[in-house]
Amino acid sequence: MxxxxxxxxxxxxxSILLTGCTSExxxxxxxxxxxxxxxxxxxxxxxxxxxxxxxxxxxxxxxxxxxxxxxxxxxxxxxxxxxxxxxxxxxxxxxxxxxxxxxxxxxxxxxxxxxxxxxxxxxxxxxxxxxxxxxxxxxxxxxxxxxxxxxxxxxxxxxxxQDDYSLAWNSLRTMAQDLNGKGKIVYVWVGGFTPMERRNVMYEAFKKRYPNIKEVARFGNASQNTALDTQSQMEALLQKYPNKGDIDAVFAPWDEFAKGATRAIQQAGRDEIKVYGIDLSDEDLQLMQADESPWKATAATDxxxxxxxxxxxxxxxxxxxxxxxxxxVQPHLVEKEVLPSSKISMSEMGKYVEGWGKSxxxxxxxxxxxxxxxx
Incomplete structure:
Protein backbone atom coordinates (compact mmCIF):
# COMPACT_ATOMS: atom_id res chain seq x y z
CA MET A 1 0.00 0.00 0.00
CA SER A 15 -1.32 26.12 13.17
CA ILE A 16 0.89 29.21 13.17
CA LEU A 17 -2.09 31.52 12.87
CA LEU A 18 -4.24 29.81 15.45
CA THR A 19 -3.69 28.59 18.95
CA GLY A 20 -6.73 26.63 20.09
CA CYS A 21 -7.35 24.36 17.13
CA THR A 22 -7.59 20.82 18.41
CA SER A 23 -5.19 18.29 16.87
CA GLU A 24 -6.34 15.08 15.28
CA GLN A 162 -10.61 18.34 2.33
CA ASP A 163 -8.18 20.12 4.65
CA ASP A 164 -10.76 22.83 5.23
CA TYR A 165 -8.28 25.11 6.95
CA SER A 166 -6.07 25.17 3.86
CA LEU A 167 -9.06 25.50 1.54
CA ALA A 168 -10.24 28.60 3.38
CA TRP A 169 -6.84 30.18 3.75
CA ASN A 170 -5.88 29.70 0.09
CA SER A 171 -9.04 31.47 -1.04
CA LEU A 172 -8.86 34.19 1.62
CA ARG A 173 -5.19 34.89 0.99
CA THR A 174 -5.85 35.24 -2.74
CA MET A 175 -8.65 37.70 -2.03
CA ALA A 176 -6.42 39.72 0.30
CA GLN A 177 -3.67 39.91 -2.30
CA ASP A 178 -6.09 41.02 -5.01
CA LEU A 179 -7.46 43.71 -2.68
CA ASN A 180 -3.94 44.76 -1.76
CA GLY A 181 -4.83 44.23 1.90
CA LYS A 182 -7.64 46.81 2.02
CA GLY A 183 -11.34 46.74 1.13
CA LYS A 184 -14.94 46.01 2.03
CA ILE A 185 -16.26 42.46 1.82
CA VAL A 186 -19.39 40.37 2.24
CA TYR A 187 -19.18 37.03 4.05
CA VAL A 188 -21.70 34.34 3.04
CA TRP A 189 -21.66 31.60 5.68
CA VAL A 190 -23.81 29.27 7.76
CA GLY A 191 -22.88 27.28 10.86
CA GLY A 192 -23.84 23.78 11.92
CA PHE A 193 -21.66 21.86 9.44
CA THR A 194 -18.19 20.58 10.36
CA PRO A 195 -16.38 21.86 7.22
CA MET A 196 -18.10 25.25 7.47
CA GLU A 197 -17.10 25.59 11.12
CA ARG A 198 -13.49 24.81 10.25
CA ARG A 199 -13.48 27.29 7.38
CA ASN A 200 -14.87 29.93 9.71
CA VAL A 201 -11.90 29.41 12.05
CA MET A 202 -9.65 30.57 9.24
CA TYR A 203 -11.92 33.50 8.43
CA GLU A 204 -11.64 34.72 12.01
CA ALA A 205 -7.85 34.46 11.74
CA PHE A 206 -7.99 36.28 8.41
CA LYS A 207 -9.74 39.27 9.98
CA LYS A 208 -6.90 39.58 12.47
CA ARG A 209 -4.25 39.17 9.80
CA TYR A 210 -5.83 41.78 7.51
CA PRO A 211 -7.47 44.40 9.75
CA ASN A 212 -7.94 46.84 6.85
CA ILE A 213 -10.29 44.43 5.09
CA LYS A 214 -13.68 45.13 6.67
CA GLU A 215 -16.79 42.95 6.69
CA VAL A 216 -19.78 45.13 5.74
CA ALA A 217 -22.40 42.35 5.67
CA ARG A 218 -22.91 38.69 6.48
CA PHE A 219 -25.71 36.28 5.57
CA GLY A 220 -26.33 32.68 4.52
CA ASN A 221 -28.50 29.63 5.03
CA ALA A 222 -28.54 26.02 3.84
CA SER A 223 -31.62 24.74 2.04
CA GLN A 224 -32.56 22.66 -0.97
CA ASN A 225 -32.34 25.92 -2.97
CA THR A 226 -29.23 27.39 -1.37
CA ALA A 227 -27.84 28.96 -4.56
CA LEU A 228 -31.18 30.59 -5.42
CA ASP A 229 -31.70 31.82 -1.86
CA THR A 230 -28.19 33.27 -1.84
CA GLN A 231 -28.81 35.01 -5.14
CA SER A 232 -31.97 36.66 -3.78
CA GLN A 233 -30.20 37.78 -0.59
CA MET A 234 -27.24 39.11 -2.55
CA GLU A 235 -29.55 41.04 -4.88
CA ALA A 236 -31.14 42.74 -1.88
CA LEU A 237 -27.70 43.54 -0.47
CA LEU A 238 -26.59 45.12 -3.73
CA GLN A 239 -29.59 47.43 -3.58
CA LYS A 240 -28.59 48.40 -0.05
CA TYR A 241 -25.04 49.11 -1.24
CA PRO A 242 -25.63 50.54 -4.74
CA ASN A 243 -22.41 52.46 -5.28
CA LYS A 244 -19.07 51.37 -6.65
CA GLY A 245 -16.73 50.99 -3.70
CA ASP A 246 -19.48 49.96 -1.28
CA ILE A 247 -18.48 46.31 -1.74
CA ASP A 248 -15.16 45.11 -3.16
CA ALA A 249 -15.44 41.33 -2.80
CA VAL A 250 -17.45 38.38 -1.53
CA PHE A 251 -16.02 35.43 0.37
CA ALA A 252 -18.29 32.40 -0.10
CA PRO A 253 -16.84 29.24 1.53
CA TRP A 254 -19.28 26.90 -0.26
CA ASP A 255 -19.84 26.73 -3.99
CA GLU A 256 -23.62 26.98 -3.58
CA PHE A 257 -23.04 30.37 -1.94
CA ALA A 258 -20.55 31.40 -4.61
CA LYS A 259 -22.95 30.48 -7.42
CA GLY A 260 -25.76 32.58 -5.95
CA ALA A 261 -23.52 35.58 -5.27
CA THR A 262 -21.96 35.39 -8.74
CA ARG A 263 -25.31 35.35 -10.55
CA ALA A 264 -26.63 38.28 -8.52
CA ILE A 265 -23.53 40.35 -9.28
CA GLN A 266 -23.69 39.47 -12.97
CA GLN A 267 -27.36 40.43 -13.28
CA ALA A 268 -26.77 43.70 -11.45
CA GLY A 269 -23.85 44.57 -13.71
CA ARG A 270 -21.60 45.14 -10.69
CA ASP A 271 -18.45 43.76 -12.29
CA GLU A 272 -16.25 45.64 -9.81
CA ILE A 273 -17.22 43.10 -7.11
CA LYS A 274 -15.15 39.88 -7.12
CA VAL A 275 -16.11 36.48 -5.70
CA TYR A 276 -13.75 34.06 -3.91
CA GLY A 277 -15.11 30.62 -3.10
CA ILE A 278 -14.49 27.06 -1.97
CA ASP A 279 -15.37 23.85 -3.84
CA LEU A 280 -15.73 23.24 -7.56
CA SER A 281 -18.05 21.35 -9.90
CA ASP A 282 -18.91 21.33 -13.61
CA GLU A 283 -21.62 23.94 -13.03
CA ASP A 284 -19.16 26.12 -11.10
CA LEU A 285 -16.64 25.90 -13.93
CA GLN A 286 -19.19 27.23 -16.41
CA LEU A 287 -19.81 30.24 -14.19
CA MET A 288 -16.12 30.92 -13.63
CA GLN A 289 -15.33 30.65 -17.35
CA ALA A 290 -18.09 33.01 -18.43
CA ASP A 291 -16.96 36.32 -19.95
CA GLU A 292 -16.46 38.99 -17.30
CA SER A 293 -17.32 36.51 -14.53
CA PRO A 294 -16.79 38.01 -11.06
CA TRP A 295 -15.83 34.58 -9.68
CA LYS A 296 -12.05 35.01 -9.63
CA ALA A 297 -10.80 32.03 -7.62
CA THR A 298 -11.86 28.98 -5.66
CA ALA A 299 -9.98 26.49 -3.49
CA ALA A 300 -11.11 22.96 -4.13
CA THR A 301 -10.62 19.23 -4.36
CA ASP A 302 -12.14 16.93 -6.97
CA VAL A 329 -6.88 15.55 0.87
CA GLN A 330 -4.50 18.04 -0.73
CA PRO A 331 -6.58 21.00 -2.01
CA HIS A 332 -5.86 23.12 -5.07
CA LEU A 333 -6.29 26.81 -5.83
CA VAL A 334 -8.14 27.31 -9.12
CA GLU A 335 -8.00 30.83 -10.55
CA LYS A 336 -10.10 32.07 -13.43
CA GLU A 337 -7.03 33.33 -15.24
CA VAL A 338 -5.55 29.82 -15.61
CA LEU A 339 -8.69 28.41 -17.22
CA PRO A 340 -8.99 28.33 -21.02
CA SER A 341 -11.48 30.42 -22.96
CA SER A 342 -13.16 27.27 -24.28
CA LYS A 343 -15.54 25.45 -21.95
CA ILE A 344 -14.10 22.50 -20.05
CA SER A 345 -15.39 19.90 -17.59
CA MET A 346 -14.02 18.67 -14.28
CA SER A 347 -12.49 15.66 -16.05
CA GLU A 348 -10.23 18.05 -17.98
CA MET A 349 -9.06 20.10 -14.99
CA GLY A 350 -5.83 18.13 -14.71
CA LYS A 351 -4.58 19.87 -17.87
CA TYR A 352 -4.69 23.24 -16.12
CA VAL A 353 -4.21 22.48 -12.42
CA GLU A 354 -1.28 20.23 -11.58
CA GLY A 355 -2.22 17.15 -9.56
CA TRP A 356 -5.96 17.61 -9.98
CA GLY A 357 -7.97 14.39 -9.58
CA LYS A 358 -4.89 12.17 -9.45
CA SER A 359 -4.73 11.11 -5.83
Whole structure:
Protein backbone atom coordinates (compact mmCIF):
# COMPACT_ATOMS: atom_id res chain seq x y z
CA MET A 1 0.00 0.00 0.00
CA UNK A 2 1.37 3.39 -0.92
CA UNK A 3 2.18 5.79 1.86
CA UNK A 4 -0.41 8.34 2.91
CA UNK A 5 0.07 11.94 3.94
CA UNK A 6 -1.86 13.34 6.87
CA UNK A 7 -0.56 16.88 7.03
CA UNK A 8 -0.25 19.59 4.39
CA UNK A 9 1.49 22.92 4.11
CA UNK A 10 -1.83 24.69 4.61
CA UNK A 11 -2.38 23.07 7.98
CA UNK A 12 1.09 24.23 9.06
CA UNK A 13 0.07 27.76 8.14
CA UNK A 14 -3.15 27.38 10.10
CA SER A 15 -1.32 26.12 13.17
CA ILE A 16 0.89 29.21 13.17
CA LEU A 17 -2.09 31.52 12.87
CA LEU A 18 -4.24 29.81 15.45
CA THR A 19 -3.69 28.59 18.95
CA GLY A 20 -6.73 26.63 20.09
CA CYS A 21 -7.35 24.36 17.13
CA THR A 22 -7.59 20.82 18.41
CA SER A 23 -5.19 18.29 16.87
CA GLU A 24 -6.34 15.08 15.28
CA UNK A 25 -5.50 11.82 16.99
CA UNK A 26 -3.14 9.22 15.58
CA UNK A 27 -4.32 6.13 13.78
CA UNK A 28 -5.35 3.33 16.09
CA UNK A 29 -6.80 0.75 13.72
CA UNK A 30 -5.17 -2.63 14.26
CA UNK A 31 -3.54 -4.44 11.39
CA UNK A 32 -4.87 -7.91 10.73
CA UNK A 33 -3.56 -10.70 8.56
CA UNK A 34 -4.70 -10.77 4.93
CA UNK A 35 -5.47 -14.20 3.57
CA UNK A 36 -5.65 -15.08 -0.13
CA UNK A 37 -6.90 -17.98 -2.21
CA UNK A 38 -6.75 -18.89 -5.89
CA UNK A 39 -9.50 -20.07 -8.22
CA UNK A 40 -10.55 -19.92 -11.86
CA UNK A 41 -12.67 -16.99 -13.11
CA UNK A 42 -16.38 -17.61 -12.78
CA UNK A 43 -18.97 -16.75 -15.39
CA UNK A 44 -21.42 -15.87 -12.58
CA UNK A 45 -21.62 -12.04 -12.66
CA UNK A 46 -22.98 -11.96 -9.10
CA UNK A 47 -19.71 -13.23 -7.67
CA UNK A 48 -16.19 -11.83 -7.62
CA UNK A 49 -13.75 -14.48 -8.81
CA UNK A 50 -10.99 -15.62 -6.52
CA UNK A 51 -7.42 -14.57 -7.16
CA UNK A 52 -4.14 -15.11 -5.42
CA UNK A 53 -3.80 -11.34 -5.23
CA UNK A 54 -7.27 -10.54 -3.89
CA UNK A 55 -7.75 -10.67 -0.08
CA UNK A 56 -10.03 -13.48 1.02
CA UNK A 57 -12.42 -11.01 2.66
CA UNK A 58 -13.18 -9.62 -0.79
CA UNK A 59 -13.91 -12.88 -2.57
CA UNK A 60 -17.58 -11.90 -2.60
CA UNK A 61 -19.19 -8.62 -3.71
CA UNK A 62 -19.44 -6.16 -0.82
CA UNK A 63 -22.69 -4.46 0.07
CA UNK A 64 -22.00 -0.83 1.01
CA UNK A 65 -24.21 1.83 2.61
CA UNK A 66 -23.43 5.47 1.77
CA UNK A 67 -25.15 7.71 4.31
CA UNK A 68 -25.18 11.42 3.48
CA UNK A 69 -26.29 14.34 5.64
CA UNK A 70 -27.57 16.14 2.56
CA UNK A 71 -27.38 16.17 -1.22
CA UNK A 72 -27.35 19.83 -2.20
CA UNK A 73 -25.75 21.06 -5.40
CA UNK A 74 -23.47 19.61 -8.02
CA UNK A 75 -20.51 19.08 -5.70
CA UNK A 76 -22.54 16.54 -3.69
CA UNK A 77 -23.84 14.82 -6.82
CA UNK A 78 -20.32 14.45 -8.24
CA UNK A 79 -19.06 13.10 -4.91
CA UNK A 80 -21.82 10.46 -4.89
CA UNK A 81 -21.01 9.65 -8.51
CA UNK A 82 -17.41 8.96 -7.51
CA UNK A 83 -18.53 6.68 -4.68
CA UNK A 84 -20.81 4.68 -6.97
CA UNK A 85 -18.21 4.35 -9.72
CA UNK A 86 -15.49 3.03 -7.41
CA UNK A 87 -17.78 0.53 -5.67
CA UNK A 88 -19.03 -0.73 -9.03
CA UNK A 89 -15.46 -1.08 -10.32
CA UNK A 90 -14.73 -3.28 -7.31
CA UNK A 91 -17.77 -5.42 -8.09
CA UNK A 92 -19.81 -4.29 -5.09
CA UNK A 93 -23.14 -2.54 -4.69
CA UNK A 94 -23.97 0.67 -2.86
CA UNK A 95 -27.20 1.96 -1.34
CA UNK A 96 -27.23 5.76 -0.98
CA UNK A 97 -29.21 7.29 1.90
CA UNK A 98 -29.89 11.04 1.85
CA UNK A 99 -30.89 12.40 5.28
CA UNK A 100 -32.02 15.79 3.86
CA UNK A 101 -30.00 17.60 6.53
CA UNK A 102 -31.83 15.74 9.31
CA UNK A 103 -29.18 14.39 11.71
CA UNK A 104 -31.64 12.15 13.56
CA UNK A 105 -32.61 10.58 10.24
CA UNK A 106 -28.93 10.16 9.45
CA UNK A 107 -28.38 8.25 12.70
CA UNK A 108 -31.42 6.10 11.91
CA UNK A 109 -29.94 5.25 8.51
CA UNK A 110 -26.76 4.03 10.21
CA UNK A 111 -28.93 1.75 12.38
CA UNK A 112 -30.70 0.54 9.24
CA UNK A 113 -27.39 -0.30 7.60
CA UNK A 114 -26.31 -2.24 10.69
CA UNK A 115 -29.55 -4.21 10.73
CA UNK A 116 -29.12 -5.02 7.05
CA UNK A 117 -25.67 -6.42 7.86
CA UNK A 118 -23.85 -4.38 5.26
CA UNK A 119 -20.16 -4.99 4.64
CA UNK A 120 -19.18 -1.36 5.09
CA UNK A 121 -20.55 2.12 5.83
CA UNK A 122 -19.56 5.43 4.26
CA UNK A 123 -20.48 8.59 6.18
CA UNK A 124 -20.73 11.95 4.40
CA UNK A 125 -20.75 14.94 6.78
CA UNK A 126 -22.87 14.59 9.92
CA UNK A 127 -22.00 15.60 13.46
CA UNK A 128 -20.61 13.37 16.18
CA UNK A 129 -23.10 14.51 18.80
CA UNK A 130 -25.88 13.04 16.67
CA UNK A 131 -24.43 9.99 14.93
CA UNK A 132 -21.45 8.82 17.03
CA UNK A 133 -23.49 6.32 19.13
CA UNK A 134 -24.76 4.58 16.00
CA UNK A 135 -21.32 4.60 14.39
CA UNK A 136 -19.78 3.08 17.53
CA UNK A 137 -22.40 0.34 17.36
CA UNK A 138 -21.39 -0.43 13.77
CA UNK A 139 -17.70 -0.60 14.70
CA UNK A 140 -18.49 -2.87 17.65
CA UNK A 141 -20.18 -5.27 15.23
CA UNK A 142 -17.13 -5.34 12.99
CA UNK A 143 -18.52 -3.17 10.20
CA UNK A 144 -15.81 -0.99 8.62
CA UNK A 145 -16.66 2.74 8.63
CA UNK A 146 -15.03 5.62 6.76
CA UNK A 147 -16.31 9.18 7.20
CA UNK A 148 -15.88 12.29 5.07
CA UNK A 149 -15.98 15.88 6.38
CA UNK A 150 -17.23 14.85 9.81
CA UNK A 151 -16.08 15.59 13.35
CA UNK A 152 -16.35 11.92 14.34
CA UNK A 153 -13.40 10.77 16.45
CA UNK A 154 -13.87 7.06 17.08
CA UNK A 155 -11.01 4.53 17.23
CA UNK A 156 -11.03 2.41 14.09
CA UNK A 157 -13.01 4.91 12.00
CA UNK A 158 -10.98 6.62 9.30
CA UNK A 159 -12.05 10.23 8.75
CA UNK A 160 -11.01 12.00 5.58
CA UNK A 161 -11.44 15.70 4.92
CA GLN A 162 -10.61 18.34 2.33
CA ASP A 163 -8.18 20.12 4.65
CA ASP A 164 -10.76 22.83 5.23
CA TYR A 165 -8.28 25.11 6.95
CA SER A 166 -6.07 25.17 3.86
CA LEU A 167 -9.06 25.50 1.54
CA ALA A 168 -10.24 28.60 3.38
CA TRP A 169 -6.84 30.18 3.75
CA ASN A 170 -5.88 29.70 0.09
CA SER A 171 -9.04 31.47 -1.04
CA LEU A 172 -8.86 34.19 1.62
CA ARG A 173 -5.19 34.89 0.99
CA THR A 174 -5.85 35.24 -2.74
CA MET A 175 -8.65 37.70 -2.03
CA ALA A 176 -6.42 39.72 0.30
CA GLN A 177 -3.67 39.91 -2.30
CA ASP A 178 -6.09 41.02 -5.01
CA LEU A 179 -7.46 43.71 -2.68
CA ASN A 180 -3.94 44.76 -1.76
CA GLY A 181 -4.83 44.23 1.90
CA LYS A 182 -7.64 46.81 2.02
CA GLY A 183 -11.34 46.74 1.13
CA LYS A 184 -14.94 46.01 2.03
CA ILE A 185 -16.26 42.46 1.82
CA VAL A 186 -19.39 40.37 2.24
CA TYR A 187 -19.18 37.03 4.05
CA VAL A 188 -21.70 34.34 3.04
CA TRP A 189 -21.66 31.60 5.68
CA VAL A 190 -23.81 29.27 7.76
CA GLY A 191 -22.88 27.28 10.86
CA GLY A 192 -23.84 23.78 11.92
CA PHE A 193 -21.66 21.86 9.44
CA THR A 194 -18.19 20.58 10.36
CA PRO A 195 -16.38 21.86 7.22
CA MET A 196 -18.10 25.25 7.47
CA GLU A 197 -17.10 25.59 11.12
CA ARG A 198 -13.49 24.81 10.25
CA ARG A 199 -13.48 27.29 7.38
CA ASN A 200 -14.87 29.93 9.71
CA VAL A 201 -11.90 29.41 12.05
CA MET A 202 -9.65 30.57 9.24
CA TYR A 203 -11.92 33.50 8.43
CA GLU A 204 -11.64 34.72 12.01
CA ALA A 205 -7.85 34.46 11.74
CA PHE A 206 -7.99 36.28 8.41
CA LYS A 207 -9.74 39.27 9.98
CA LYS A 208 -6.90 39.58 12.47
CA ARG A 209 -4.25 39.17 9.80
CA TYR A 210 -5.83 41.78 7.51
CA PRO A 211 -7.47 44.40 9.75
CA ASN A 212 -7.94 46.84 6.85
CA ILE A 213 -10.29 44.43 5.09
CA LYS A 214 -13.68 45.13 6.67
CA GLU A 215 -16.79 42.95 6.69
CA VAL A 216 -19.78 45.13 5.74
CA ALA A 217 -22.40 42.35 5.67
CA ARG A 218 -22.91 38.69 6.48
CA PHE A 219 -25.71 36.28 5.57
CA GLY A 220 -26.33 32.68 4.52
CA ASN A 221 -28.50 29.63 5.03
CA ALA A 222 -28.54 26.02 3.84
CA SER A 223 -31.62 24.74 2.04
CA GLN A 224 -32.56 22.66 -0.97
CA ASN A 225 -32.34 25.92 -2.97
CA THR A 226 -29.23 27.39 -1.37
CA ALA A 227 -27.84 28.96 -4.56
CA LEU A 228 -31.18 30.59 -5.42
CA ASP A 229 -31.70 31.82 -1.86
CA THR A 230 -28.19 33.27 -1.84
CA GLN A 231 -28.81 35.01 -5.14
CA SER A 232 -31.97 36.66 -3.78
CA GLN A 233 -30.20 37.78 -0.59
CA MET A 234 -27.24 39.11 -2.55
CA GLU A 235 -29.55 41.04 -4.88
CA ALA A 236 -31.14 42.74 -1.88
CA LEU A 237 -27.70 43.54 -0.47
CA LEU A 238 -26.59 45.12 -3.73
CA GLN A 239 -29.59 47.43 -3.58
CA LYS A 240 -28.59 48.40 -0.05
CA TYR A 241 -25.04 49.11 -1.24
CA PRO A 242 -25.63 50.54 -4.74
CA ASN A 243 -22.41 52.46 -5.28
CA LYS A 244 -19.07 51.37 -6.65
CA GLY A 245 -16.73 50.99 -3.70
CA ASP A 246 -19.48 49.96 -1.28
CA ILE A 247 -18.48 46.31 -1.74
CA ASP A 248 -15.16 45.11 -3.16
CA ALA A 249 -15.44 41.33 -2.80
CA VAL A 250 -17.45 38.38 -1.53
CA PHE A 251 -16.02 35.43 0.37
CA ALA A 252 -18.29 32.40 -0.10
CA PRO A 253 -16.84 29.24 1.53
CA TRP A 254 -19.28 26.90 -0.26
CA ASP A 255 -19.84 26.73 -3.99
CA GLU A 256 -23.62 26.98 -3.58
CA PHE A 257 -23.04 30.37 -1.94
CA ALA A 258 -20.55 31.40 -4.61
CA LYS A 259 -22.95 30.48 -7.42
CA GLY A 260 -25.76 32.58 -5.95
CA ALA A 261 -23.52 35.58 -5.27
CA THR A 262 -21.96 35.39 -8.74
CA ARG A 263 -25.31 35.35 -10.55
CA ALA A 264 -26.63 38.28 -8.52
CA ILE A 265 -23.53 40.35 -9.28
CA GLN A 266 -23.69 39.47 -12.97
CA GLN A 267 -27.36 40.43 -13.28
CA ALA A 268 -26.77 43.70 -11.45
CA GLY A 269 -23.85 44.57 -13.71
CA ARG A 270 -21.60 45.14 -10.69
CA ASP A 271 -18.45 43.76 -12.29
CA GLU A 272 -16.25 45.64 -9.81
CA ILE A 273 -17.22 43.10 -7.11
CA LYS A 274 -15.15 39.88 -7.12
CA VAL A 275 -16.11 36.48 -5.70
CA TYR A 276 -13.75 34.06 -3.91
CA GLY A 277 -15.11 30.62 -3.10
CA ILE A 278 -14.49 27.06 -1.97
CA ASP A 279 -15.37 23.85 -3.84
CA LEU A 280 -15.73 23.24 -7.56
CA SER A 281 -18.05 21.35 -9.90
CA ASP A 282 -18.91 21.33 -13.61
CA GLU A 283 -21.62 23.94 -13.03
CA ASP A 284 -19.16 26.12 -11.10
CA LEU A 285 -16.64 25.90 -13.93
CA GLN A 286 -19.19 27.23 -16.41
CA LEU A 287 -19.81 30.24 -14.19
CA MET A 288 -16.12 30.92 -13.63
CA GLN A 289 -15.33 30.65 -17.35
CA ALA A 290 -18.09 33.01 -18.43
CA ASP A 291 -16.96 36.32 -19.95
CA GLU A 292 -16.46 38.99 -17.30
CA SER A 293 -17.32 36.51 -14.53
CA PRO A 294 -16.79 38.01 -11.06
CA TRP A 295 -15.83 34.58 -9.68
CA LYS A 296 -12.05 35.01 -9.63
CA ALA A 297 -10.80 32.03 -7.62
CA THR A 298 -11.86 28.98 -5.66
CA ALA A 299 -9.98 26.49 -3.49
CA ALA A 300 -11.11 22.96 -4.13
CA THR A 301 -10.62 19.23 -4.36
CA ASP A 302 -12.14 16.93 -6.97
CA UNK A 303 -15.40 15.66 -5.37
CA UNK A 304 -15.51 12.52 -7.49
CA UNK A 305 -11.90 11.76 -6.58
CA UNK A 306 -12.73 12.20 -2.88
CA UNK A 307 -15.62 9.75 -3.19
CA UNK A 308 -13.43 7.16 -4.87
CA UNK A 309 -10.73 7.58 -2.25
CA UNK A 310 -13.21 7.08 0.57
CA UNK A 311 -14.36 3.81 -1.00
CA UNK A 312 -10.76 2.60 -1.35
CA UNK A 313 -10.11 3.25 2.34
CA UNK A 314 -13.25 1.25 3.15
CA UNK A 315 -12.14 -1.70 1.02
CA UNK A 316 -8.73 -1.63 2.67
CA UNK A 317 -10.46 -1.87 6.05
CA UNK A 318 -12.63 -4.72 4.80
CA UNK A 319 -9.45 -6.49 3.65
CA UNK A 320 -7.93 -6.15 7.12
CA UNK A 321 -5.33 -3.59 6.09
CA UNK A 322 -4.19 -0.77 8.32
CA UNK A 323 -5.66 2.64 7.48
CA UNK A 324 -5.02 6.07 9.03
CA UNK A 325 -7.29 7.55 11.67
CA UNK A 326 -7.33 10.84 9.72
CA UNK A 327 -6.43 11.77 6.16
CA UNK A 328 -6.51 15.26 4.63
CA VAL A 329 -6.88 15.55 0.87
CA GLN A 330 -4.50 18.04 -0.73
CA PRO A 331 -6.58 21.00 -2.01
CA HIS A 332 -5.86 23.12 -5.07
CA LEU A 333 -6.29 26.81 -5.83
CA VAL A 334 -8.14 27.31 -9.12
CA GLU A 335 -8.00 30.83 -10.55
CA LYS A 336 -10.10 32.07 -13.43
CA GLU A 337 -7.03 33.33 -15.24
CA VAL A 338 -5.55 29.82 -15.61
CA LEU A 339 -8.69 28.41 -17.22
CA PRO A 340 -8.99 28.33 -21.02
CA SER A 341 -11.48 30.42 -22.96
CA SER A 342 -13.16 27.27 -24.28
CA LYS A 343 -15.54 25.45 -21.95
CA ILE A 344 -14.10 22.50 -20.05
CA SER A 345 -15.39 19.90 -17.59
CA MET A 346 -14.02 18.67 -14.28
CA SER A 347 -12.49 15.66 -16.05
CA GLU A 348 -10.23 18.05 -17.98
CA MET A 349 -9.06 20.10 -14.99
CA GLY A 350 -5.83 18.13 -14.71
CA LYS A 351 -4.58 19.87 -17.87
CA TYR A 352 -4.69 23.24 -16.12
CA VAL A 353 -4.21 22.48 -12.42
CA GLU A 354 -1.28 20.23 -11.58
CA GLY A 355 -2.22 17.15 -9.56
CA TRP A 356 -5.96 17.61 -9.98
CA GLY A 357 -7.97 14.39 -9.58
CA LYS A 358 -4.89 12.17 -9.45
CA SER A 359 -4.73 11.11 -5.83
CA UNK A 360 -3.20 7.69 -5.29
CA UNK A 361 -4.11 7.55 -1.60
CA UNK A 362 -5.52 4.27 -0.31
CA UNK A 363 -4.25 2.31 -3.30
CA UNK A 364 -3.37 -1.34 -2.71
CA UNK A 365 -1.71 -3.65 -5.27
CA UNK A 366 -4.68 -6.04 -5.28
CA UNK A 367 -7.18 -3.35 -6.32
CA UNK A 368 -6.23 -3.56 -10.00
CA UNK A 369 -6.74 -7.31 -9.90
CA UNK A 370 -10.07 -6.85 -8.13
CA UNK A 371 -11.26 -4.48 -10.85
CA UNK A 372 -10.28 -6.94 -13.57
CA UNK A 373 -11.97 -9.82 -11.78
CA UNK A 374 -15.15 -7.77 -11.32
CA UNK A 375 -15.71 -6.95 -14.99
Missing amino acids: KSWKVASAGILTA QDAVAQKTETKTVHAEKSTDKTKITSSKKIPSQLQKPLKIASINQFSIGTFSSQYVSGVKKQVEEFGGSVQVYNADNDLSKMAAYVETAINQQVDGILIDHGRADAIAPSVKKAVAQGIPVVAFDSDINIPGVTVID PADVGKMQVRFLYQKAAGEETPQVYS DAAESPWMKTLKEASK
